Amino acid sequence: MTTLTKTEGEKAPTGPDSFLSVRDLRVRFSTEDGIVKAVDGLSFDVERGKTLGIVGESGSGKSVTNLTVLGLHNPKTSTVEGEILLEGQDLVTTPEKEMEKLRGNKVAMIFQDPLTALSPYYTVGRQIAEPYMKHTGASKKEARDRAIEMLTKVGIPQPKTRVDDYPHQFSGGMRQRAMIAMALVCDPDLLIADEPTTALDVTVQAQILDLLKDLQQEFGSAIIFITHDLGVISDMADDLLVMYSGRAVERGSVREVLRAPRHPYTWGLLSSMPRLGGSTSQPLMPIPGSPPSLLNPPSGCPFHPRCTFKDQVSGDRCSTERPALGEGRASACHLTAEQKQTIFIDTIQPRLR
Secondary structure (H helix, E strand, O other), X not given: OOOEEOOOOOOOOOOOOEEEEEEEEEEEEEEOOEEEEEEEEEEEEEEOOOEEEEEOOOOOXXXXXXXXXXXXXXXXXXXXXXXXXXXXXXXXXXXXXXHHHHXXXXXXXXXXXXXXXXXXXXXXXXXXXXXXXXXXXXXHHHHHHHHHHHHHHOOOOOHHHHOOOOHHHOOXXXXXXXXXXXXXXXOOOEEEEEOOOOOOOHHHHHHHHHHHHHHHHHHOOEEEEEEOOHHHHHHHOOEEEEEEOOEEEEEEEHHHHHHOOOOHHHHHHHHOOOOOOOOOOOOOOOOOOOOOOOOOOOOOOOOHHHOOOHHHOOOOHXXXXXXXXXXXXXEOOOOOHHHHHHHHHHHHXXXXX
């Protein structure tokens, strides 16, 4: 059964306008092979009308974090600790019946794969109308009109006709738009977008991003945008959280993190990206090694087995001592500020040009 406890751990600054505050979140799953530490002491804030980007490799804990915000974890196999404060209400200890009132109404999510997230047995319009009827008490006619209105807002052509189509009759980009319409039908205060542009061509991807920004301006929603694409996040986010092995390793404004990153993992992510205008003869610089097992994560800094700069840290601190993530603009690394600046200027920055 789910264990709900509060522990002291890593703190993040709580801004005066914070709508969502996550404090020392820990999520563990019981498996036949042992306990998976999917999220291990994560803290962050999201303000109204702002977008927080969360980036990291597959398995870093991005999606688990946000599914936990919605309470979408299996109570028989998971353990959740810490605080998830939504306007002061702790979602970790909120009963499931109360969470059902919040999901889709105050908090909504755009899932990664609309083809599997949308039911093939019901029309698109019905799936958009259902949460609206549930949370507002609207009639079927009112809900259908609202579904048509939302399909119009997200740019679906001939919405009065397409409202009666099934998901398989929509293209990939149109299904994603329908998912956005479903998520926004009740004007949620917090929208979680889990890699909403994955597997879409670049033209549709740009349209979806512009749509999200326009709708955020209209509804004033806070957005958590999950992705592994730093190019997308640079265009969408106000603040950025870099995750690795279930932990936050760097935090700051998107401009600060992408222009002057301070953590070796962030350096690796940026160095491994192809760049427009870059030399075609210059090879990409992949991060060596593989992501750690969450069943048995490394001691100390979780990134140290793959870090090419750990030799510059005195002693064995990288393998024995977990670096703390400070407040505000911060990175969880044992390198000194001077070392980080020197490495970035001399080694990393030339790769990014």
